[in-house]
Amino acid sequence: MKAIVNVALKQGVLDDQGKATHHALDTLGFKEVVKDVRIGKQIILELNSSSKEEAQAEVTKMCEKLLANTVIEDYNITITE
Amino acid sequence: MKAIVNVALKQGVLDDQGKATHHALDTLGFKEVVKDVRIGKQIILELNSSSKEEAQAEVTKMCEKLLANTVIEDYNITITE
Numbered sequence: 001m002k003a004i005v006n007v008a009l010k011q012g013v014l015d016d017q018g019k020a021t022h023h024a025l026d027t028l029g030f031k032e033v034v035k036d037v038r039i040g041k042q043i044i045l046e047l048n049s050s051s052k053e054e055a056q057a058e059v060t061k062m063c064e065k066l067l068a069n070t071v072i073e074d075y076n077i078t079i080t081e
Numbered sequence: 082m083k084a085i086v087n088v089a090l091k092q093g094v095l096d097d098q099g100k101a102t103h104h105a106l107d108t109l110g111f112k113e114v115v116k117d118v119r120i121g122k123q124i125i126l127e128l129n130s131s132s133k134e135e136a137q138a139e140v141t142k143m144c145e146k147l148l149a150n151t152v153i154e155d156y157n158i159t160i161t162e
Contacts, residue, residue, distance in 0.1 A: 006123055021124070021147070028146055033139050036127035042087055043102070046117035058114050065109055066102070 001047045003059045004078045007068045008040030015039060043067055055079045082128045084140045085159045088149045089121030096120060124148055136160045 009015050015038050022037040045062075049055035059077050068075040090096050096119050103118040126143075130136035140158050149156040 008123070008125070024147055025143060028143075030139065030143060033129055034126060034143075035129055038125045040123045040125070042089070042121045042123040044089070044119045044121070045115060048114055048116055058111065062106060062109075062111060062115075066105055 001049045001052070001055045002080045003045040003047055003055055004080070005043040005045065005059060005063060005067055005075055006040060006078075007043065007063075007073050007075045008038060010072055010074050013072045040073075052079045082130045082133070082136045082160060082162045084126040084128055084136055085161070086124040086126065086140060086144060086148055086156055087121060087159075088124065088144075088154050088156045089119060091153055091155050094153045121154075133160045 017039045018037045021039060022034060025031075025034050025037065045059065047055050047058070049058060056077060056079055059079070063075045063077065064070065099117075099119040102120060103115060106112075106115050106118065126140060128136050128139065130139060137158060137160055140160070144156045144158065145151065
């Protein structure tokens with residue numbers, strides 16, 4: 001089973017990396033096109049779980065313990081085959 | 082219009098961050114559950130494009146020029162709204 005975890009900074013938290021990328025895109029000629037850039041992490045886990053429910057529960061624990069800093073980040077989990 | 086760009090290391094390229102995370106998950110008690118971890122970036126762009134086709138073309142240019150290192154990374158683009 002496979003889990004895709006997207007971790008992004010909460011709304012309102014300064015996104016340095018996103019700001020720098022936005023600025024770089026502006027200087028590369030995309031000033032008119034780009035309104036906002038935000039950068040997060042995508043974590044792809046290969047799991048030995050027997051059911052989607054079990055996988056979801058385990059990955060939620062992993063997010064709370066390690067994968068996300070829940071003070072400043074939100075995460076969402078997608079479980080696929 | 083919104084574009085979501087997922088950038089991940091190509092298969093075969095050593096994923097240090099993924100390896101370290103895998104190890105950390107093992108020591109936290111997920112040794113039986115986790116088979117593999119890979120970590121990539123998720124870039125969320127807010128765009129001023131008038132059509133999906135235009136947005137797709139612009140974001141492809143951004144990926145080739147800045148957002149991905151195409152020697153070692155793959156990217157995929159999803160346009161929404």
